[in-house]
Amino acid sequence: MPDALSSRLNAALATLDPLRVAGAVVFIAAWQLLTLLLPPIILPTPLGVAKRLLSDFWSAPSLSYYGVEEANLYANLIYTAENVAIAVVIGSVIGIMAGLLSARFNLVRVVIDPIIMTAGTVPILIAAPFLLIWFGVGRASAVCLVMFYVIVILYIFAQRAATNLDPVYEDSARTFGATPRRMVWDILVPATVPEILGGLRIALAGAWGLEAIAELLGSQSGIGKVLEVLAGATDPQGIMATLLLLGLTAMIVDAGAAFVVARTAKWSAPAR
Amino acid sequence: MNAPNTSRMIELVHVNRSFKRADGQAVQAVEDVSVAIREGEFVCLVGPSGCGKTTVLQMVAGLLPPTSGEIAVAGHEIAGPGRDRGMVFQKDSVFPWKRVIDNVEYGLKCRDVPAAQRREIAQTYLERVGLAHVAKAWPRELSGGMLKRVAIATVFANGSQVLMLDEPFSALDYVTRHQLQSVLLDLWEEGGSTARRTVLFVTHDVDEALALADRILVFHSGRLIDDLAVTATRPRTTDSLLMPEMVAIKHKLLAHLGLEKPTAPLKVARS
Numbered sequence: 001m002p003d004a005l006s007s008r009l010n011a012a013l014a015t016l017d018p019l020r021v022a023g024a025v026v027f028i029a030a031w032q033l034l035t036l037l038l039p040p041i042i043l044p045t046p047l048g049v050a051k052r053l054l055s056d057f058w059s060a061p062s063l064s065y066y067g068v069e070e071a072n073l074y075a076n077l078i079y080t081a082e083n084v085a086i087a088v089v090i091g092s093v094i095g096i097m098a099g100l101l102s103a104r105f106n107l108v109r110v111v112i113d114p115i116i117m118t119a120g121t122v123p124i125l126i127a128a129p130f131l132l133i134w135f136g137v138g139r140a141s142a143v144c145l146v147m148f149y150v151i152v153i154l155y156i157f158a159q160r161a162a163t164n165l166d167p168v169y170e171d172s173a174r175t176f177g178a179t180p181r182r183m184v185w186d187i188l189v190p191a192t193v194p195e196i197l198g199g200l201r202i203a204l205a206g207a208w209g210l211e212a213i214a215e216l217l218g219s220q221s222g223i224g225k226v227l228e229v230l231a232g233a234t235d236p237q238g239i240m241a242t243l244l245l246l247g248l249t250a251m252i253v254d255a256g257a258a259f260v261v262a263r264t265a266k267w268s269a270p271a272r
Numbered sequence: 273m274n275a276p277n278t279s280r281m282i283e284l285v286h287v288n289r290s291f292k293r294a295d296g297q298a299v300q301a302v303e304d305v306s307v308a309i310r311e312g313e314f315v316c317l318v319g320p321s322g323c324g325k326t327t328v329l330q331m332v333a334g335l336l337p338p339t340s341g342e343i344a345v346a347g348h349e350i351a352g353p354g355r356d357r358g359m360v361f362q363k364d365s366v367f368p369w370k371r372v373i374d375n376v377e378y379g380l381k382c383r384d385v386p387a388a389q390r391r392e393i394a395q396t397y398l399e400r401v402g403l404a405h406v407a408k409a410w411p412r413e414l415s416g417g418m419l420k421r422v423a424i425a426t427v428f429a430n431g432s433q434v435l436m437l438d439e440p441f442s443a444l445d446y447v448t449r450h451q452l453q454s455v456l457l458d459l460w461e462e463g464g465s466t467a468r469r470t471v472l473f474v475t476h477d478v479d480e481a482l483a484l485a486d487r488i489l490v491f492h493s494g495r496l497i498d499d500l501a502v503t504a505t506r507p508r509t510t511d512s513l514l515m516p517e518m519v520a521i522k523h524k525l526l527a528h529l530g531l532e533k534p535t536a537p538l539k540v541a542r543s
Binding site: 171172175176177179186193266 | 353
C-alpha cells in the first residue's frame with residue numbers, strides 16, 4: 001500500500017514541521033526571558049516547571065497534607081480522565097441519537113430543540129451549583145456537568161449533519177428496497193460520521209477544561225482539586241506543572257481522536 | 273387488473289399530483305395523466321422544465337404518492353418504492369462512503385444475495401460499463417461521467433424490470449453524454465429484444481430522445497400533450513436522425529417546446 005505509506009510519511013513530516021517547533025521554541029524562549037525580570041513566586045522557569053511535573057507525577061507528598069486523597073498527579077489525572085471518558089461516552093451517545101432523530105422526526109425536533117438551544121446559549125458552568133446540591137461533592141456532579149456540555153455539542157453536530165445530507169442518497173436506497181434499519185446503518189450513520197466525529201473532537205477538547213473546573217468547585221480528587229489546593233498554597237510552579245500535564249494529556253487524546261476520524265472517514269476528502 | 277398483463281408494464285390511470293407551495297398556493301404539477309407502457313419499451317419523457325416529467329417519474333418510482341389516480345407496474349398497483357423499479361437520479365446518487373464495487377452491489381445486498389454471488393454480478397456490470405479497473409476506488413476519485421456509469425451499472429446489476437433515469441446525462445459534456453448513451457443502449461439490448469427492460473428516460477434534450485427512444489411522451493404544464501412513436505431502426509446513427517420521419521418528429525418536438533411555429537414541420541416533412 002504505497003498510498004498508506006506516503007500519507008503516513010506526510011503525517012510524520014507534518015509533526016516535524018520546523019515552523020511548528022519554532023512556535024514552541026519562541027514561546028519557551030520568551031518565557032525564559034521573562035523569568036529574568038519576574039520573581040519565581042510570580043513566574044517559575046520553564047525548566048523548573050518541567051522538573052516539578054516529572055517529580056510530582058508519581059509522588060507529591062505535600063498534596064496529602066492539603067487533603068487530596070491521592071498524593072500524586074498520576075492518580076488524580078486518572079480520576080479526571082475517567083470522569084471525562086464516562087461523560088463523553090454517555091453524553092455523545094445521547095447527543096448523537098437525539099440529534100439524528102431530531103433531523104428525521106419533526107416531533108422530536110420540536111420538543112428537544114428549545115431545551116438544547118437554551119442550554120447552548122447559557123454558559124453550562126452555571127449549572128454546577130445545582131449539581132453540587134443534587135449530587136454532592138464527588139464524581140456524579142462533575143460527570144453530569146460535562147455530560148450536559150457534550151450532549152449539547154453533539155446534538156447540534158449530529159442534527160446539522162443529518163439535515164444537510166442530500167436526500168438523493170436516502171431516495172436512492174429506498175429504490176433499492178433498503179429496510180428502515182438499513183437506511184439508518186448503511187446511509188444515515190456512515191454519511192454523518194465524519195461531521196459528528198469532528199463535533200466529538202470539539203466536545204472532547206472542552207470536556208477536559210469543564211471537568212477540571214467542576215473539580216475545582218467541589219471534589220476530593222482530580223486535577224481540578226490539585227489546582228485548587230496549589231492555588232491555596234500559592235505555588236505557581238506546581239499549578240503550571242499541573243496545567244502542563246492536563247494540556248499534554250488533552251493534546252495526546254485529541255491526536256488519537258484525529259487519527260480515528262481520519263481512519264473512519266477515508267472516503268471523504270483527504271484530511272489535512 | 274387481476275392477472276398480471278406483461279404487455280402493459282406500466283400503467284397510469286388519471287394520475288394527478290399537486291404540491292403546496294411555501295406561500296400556501298396549490299400547484300398542479302401533474303394533471304390527469306393516463307398512459308400505458310409496454311414491456312421492453314424505451315420511453316423518453318420530454319418537455320420544458322417544470323412540466324411535470326420528473327414528478328411522473330418519482331411517482332412511478334414510488335418516492336412520491338399521487339394525489340389521485342392509479343399507477344400499476346406489472347399489473348400490481350404500487351405502494352412505495354420497490355426492487356422491481358430501479359432509478360438513476362439527476363444528481364450523483366453513488367454513496368461516497370462506499371467503494372465503487374460496494375455501491376454496485378448495494379441493491380443486491382438489500383435483497384440478501386450471497387456475498388460471493390453479488391460480487392460476481394457487480395464485477396460483470398462494472399466491466400460492461402468499462403469501470404472494472406476502478407472497482408476498489410472511492411467515488412470521490414471518479415469523474416462525473418464515471419459516477420454515472422457506476423449508477424447505471426448499479427441499477428442493471430440489481431435486475432429491476434423497470435429502469436427510470438431522470439435527466440441522467442444533463443450535466444455531462446457532449447462526448448461523455450454520447451458515450452454514456454451507447455453504454456446505456458448496449459446494456460438495454462444485451463439479452464436480445466425479448467429480455468429488454470422497460471425504460472423511462474426523462475430528458476429535455478430533443479436529440480437525445482430521438483437517439484434513444486421507441487416512444488416519446490411530451491409533457492406541458494403537467495399534462496401529457498403528445499405521444500410519438502419513433503420507428504427508426506437500431507442501432508441509430510447520425511444519419512438516422514436525418515431521415516425525413518425523424519426530422520418530422522424533431523419539428524413536432526421543437527414546436528411543443530415553443531421553439532418553432534407549429535406550421536413549419538409539415539412543409540419540411542413533405543418536401
